[in-house]
Amino acid sequence: xxxxxxxxxxxxxxxxxxxxxxxxxxxxxxxxxxxxxxxxxxxxxxxxxxxxxxxxxxxxxxxxxxxxxxxxxxxxxxxxxxxxxxxxxxxxxxxxxxxxxxxxxxxxxxxxxxxxxxxxxxxxxxxxxxxxxxxxxxxxxxxxxxxxxxxxxxxxxxxxxxxxxxxxxxxxxxxxxxxxxxxxxxxxxxxxxxxxxxxxxxxxxxxxxxxxxxxxxxxxxxxxxxxxxxxxx
Amino acid sequence: xxxxxxxxxxxxxxxxxxxxxxxxxxxxxxxxxxxxxxxxxxxxxxxxxxxxxxxxxxxxxxxxxxxxxxxxxxxxxxxxxxxxxxxxxxxxxxxxxxxxxxxxxxxxxxxxxxxxxxxxxxxxxxxxxxxxxxxxxxxxxxxxxxxxxxxxxxxxxxxxxxxxxxxxxxxxxxxxxxxxxxxxxxxxxxxxxxxxxxxxxxxxxxxxxxxxxxxxxxxxxxxxxxxxxxxxxxxxxxxxxxxxxxxxxxxxxxxxxxxxxxxxxxxxxxxxxxxxxxxxxxxxxxxxxxxxxxxxxxxxxxxxxxxxxxxxxxxxxxxxxxxxxxxxxxxxxxxxxxxxxxxxxxxxxxxxxxxxxxxxxxxxxxxxxxxxxxxxxxxxxxxxxxxxxxxxxxxxxxxxxxxxxxxxxxxxxxxxxxxxxx
Ligand SMILES: Nc1ncnc2c1ncn2[C@@H]1O[C@H](COP(=O)(O)OP(=O)(O)O)[C@@H](O)[C@H]1O
Ligand SMILES: [Mg+2]
Numbered sequence: 001x002x003x004x005x006x007x008x009x010x011x012x013x014x015x016x017x018x019x020x021x022x023x024x025x026x027x028x029x030x031x032x033x034x035x036x037x038x039x040x041x042x043x044x045x046x047x048x049x050x051x052x053x054x055x056x057x058x059x060x061x062x063x064x065x066x067x068x069x070x071x072x073x074x075x076x077x078x079x080x081x082x083x084x085x086x087x088x089x090x091x092x093x094x095x096x097x098x099x100x101x102x103x104x105x106x107x108x109x110x111x112x113x114x115x116x117x118x119x120x121x122x123x124x125x126x127x128x129x130x131x132x133x134x135x136x137x138x139x140x141x142x143x144x145x146x147x148x149x150x151x152x153x154x155x156x157x158x159x160x161x162x163x164x165x166x167x168x169x170x171x172x173x174x175x176x177x178x179x180x181x182x183x184x185x186x187x188x189x190x191x192x193x194x195x196x197x198x199x200x201x202x203x204x205x206x207x208x209x210x211x212x213x214x215x216x217x218x219x220x221x222x223x224x225x226x227x228x229x230x231x232x233x
Numbered sequence: 234x235x236x237x238x239x240x241x242x243x244x245x246x247x248x249x250x251x252x253x254x255x256x257x258x259x260x261x262x263x264x265x266x267x268x269x270x271x272x273x274x275x276x277x278x279x280x281x282x283x284x285x286x287x288x289x290x291x292x293x294x295x296x297x298x299x300x301x302x303x304x305x306x307x308x309x310x311x312x313x314x315x316x317x318x319x320x321x322x323x324x325x326x327x328x329x330x331x332x333x334x335x336x337x338x339x340x341x342x343x344x345x346x347x348x349x350x351x352x353x354x355x356x357x358x359x360x361x362x363x364x365x366x367x368x369x370x371x372x373x374x375x376x377x378x379x380x381x382x383x384x385x386x387x388x389x390x391x392x393x394x395x396x397x398x399x400x401x402x403x404x405x406x407x408x409x410x411x412x413x414x415x416x417x418x419x420x421x422x423x424x425x426x427x428x429x430x431x432x433x434x435x436x437x438x439x440x441x442x443x444x445x446x447x448x449x450x451x452x453x454x455x456x457x458x459x460x461x462x463x464x465x466x467x468x469x470x471x472x473x474x475x476x477x478x479x480x481x482x483x484x485x486x487x488x489x490x491x492x493x494x495x496x497x498x499x500x501x502x503x504x505x506x507x508x509x510x511x512x513x514x515x516x517x518x519x520x521x522x523x524x525x526x527x528x529x530x531x532x533x534x535x536x537x538x539x540x541x542x543x544x545x546x547x548x549x550x551x552x553x554x555x556x557x558x559x560x561x562x563x564x565x566x567x568x569x570x571x572x573x574x575x576x577x578x579x580x581x582x583x584x585x586x587x588x589x590x591x592x593x594x595x596x597x598x599x600x601x602x603x604x605x606x607x608x609x610x611x612x613x614x615x616x617x618x619x620x621x622x623x624x625x626x627x628x629x630x631x632x633x634x635x636x637x638x639x640x641x642x643x644x645x646x647x648x649x650x651x652x653x654x655x
Contacts, residue, residue, distance in 0.1 A: 060568065082572075086571065086572045095569070101564070101565045102565075105245075106245075120238075166570070
């Protein structure tokens with residue numbers, strides 16, 4: 001049974017996602033089957049509107065498939081309610097967004113602490129771990145700064161630190177370098193590669209081939225289906 | 234752990250409040266006025282009833298106090314030479330009241346004369362009160378030393394006097410008080426006792442006793458000083474004939490106070506052609522205080538209610554704006570793994586922080602209103618500690634009530650759309 005294979009963290013089976021737009025059905029995902037093994041760094045590519053974000057939202061348990069089955073770390077998502085999905089995100093997933101999405105009124109440390117807070121860690125422990133994580137992304141000396149006081153690259157590194165705080169099994173990144181210049185984008189990518197080297201599974205959406213080149217596997221989407229899959233030798 | 238989360242949310246709430254100081258302050262104004270009105274209302278109400286209760290305690294709730302009053306028509310012609318104004322209560326009135334009304338248990342007649350009291354070189358302008366032993370039973374004042382006037386003093390027409398603490402201190406100073414001979418007018422009286430003095434009356438009815446009182450047996454007062462007093466002013470003299478200046482009547486129970494006072498009024502009306510007396514009922518004070526309290530409660534209660542409603546709506550409005558402004562934050566929190574109810578809690582606590590800070594400011598304003606009222610109008614106010622606790626409770630409740638909708642709205646946002654929100 002593939003669905004219980006402990007080596008594949010993500011398993012999509014004939015997944016469809018259909019939206020109704022003005023009475024007309026839009027198949028954002030039109031039957032996708034995909035397996036992502038633990039430890040893989042995988043890029044999802046494709047033109048605008050091909051269903052990349054929809055797929056990432058599904059993988060991130062922010063959404064449920066219209067039909068088909070999604071198994072994350074051995075659990076069938078379709079049967080879970082909103083609270084259980086939240087728990088799953090809290091325990092297994094880390095998100096990195098194109099526009100960083102740091103909370104502006106919180107400091108760097110407080111932003112990184114957020115997942116720990118929801119996990120119920122003690123305040124002192126939150127602070128300690130968050131400071132450590134800030135150091136790991138090279139921002140140990142900025143913990144008390146506000147996001148607005150940081151450059152884009154620094155903000156994205158804080159976001160990566162926040163995504164790491166719950167020690168997730170899967171990191172999901174939607175165009176993580178989309179708002180960065182190529183130099184800082186490179187820094188963030190190197191950070192992700194380093195994380196992958198330390199065993200984290202990463203699924204990243206991008207339309208830039210040179211960014212996708214950091215990944216071992218490139219999944220090309222077209223009109224809601226997987227067009228082809230490239231794998232590094 | 235739960236406590237920790239609440240504290241974090243409180244902390245976050247305060248942070249967000251401080252982020253928009255002016256906006257927060259304006260939002261809180263409704264709460265401030267609402268809570269201030271609640272506190273003012275309660276303290277003025279409490280003050281009124283506490284004052285009334287104290288008065289009643291001093292006057293005796295089962296007492297009816299009938300006082301002589303110079304009729305208006307006599308006041309006008311009193312300047313006429315050799316006119317004598319005859320008014321006030323009669324010796325017979327006491328007898329009649331005792332006989333006619335079975336509810337009446339005791340009566341204390343009061344005859345007043347202004348005389349100078351003199352002991353060696355010290356002197357004091359006294360209000361000589363000719364009365365009976367009942368006085369000391371109806372006007373509860375602690376006996377500081379000696380004994381009060383007793384029936385035997387009247388039987389023997391004894392020239393004895395009971396002084397107040399104040400009078401004793403002024404006249405007798407360091408000397409042994411009881412047993413001294415005090416000269417009142419032209420006569421000598423033996424000081425047999427000292428009672429505590431109560432200073433001034435309050436709102437409503439004059440207290441029956443004064444600091445400068447000297448109590449002597451009624452019949453002695455009548456024999457020595459008679460019923461007629463003469464007061465000489467430049468070019469004319471005022472003469473008055475008054476038998477009794479006051480009559481304190483005690484009935485058996487609170488229930489009989491009102492009916493008996495009506496009865497007494499009706500009876501006095503038959504025997505007095507002029508309106509030369511007034512009937513006061515201490516228990517009526519309570520009614521009066523309650524009526525005042527009710528009026529205040531209605532006025533301030535409406536202000537409080539409207540302010541709290543407006544304040545609550547203002548807070549809800551700001552929180553809805555807050556939710557819209559922070560849609561992305563909500564999306565991020567949800568993506569990280571916050572449950573719906575945790576988002577609800579976050580925004581609810583933030584609203585409660587807002588309303589409670591408003592409430593606390595309201596307490597500050599609310600405490601100063603009664604203070605100002607007492608200062609400006611002499612109206613007594615009492616700030617009960619529980620009213621402050623109640624105010625905090627009200628503020629928190631308003632926060633919860635009006636924060637619930639924005640919080641639920643925040644929690645029900647679709648995380649994907651929230652993250653896409655610009
Ligand atoms: N919430 C939605 N409602 C309606 N249509 C949607 C919604 N989300 C995505 N779509 C449609 O699904 C398709 C795929 O969208 P998306 O996954 O965002 O593509 P990509 O991220 O590759 O640009 C598009 O045609 C888009 O218009
Ligand atoms: Mg997209």
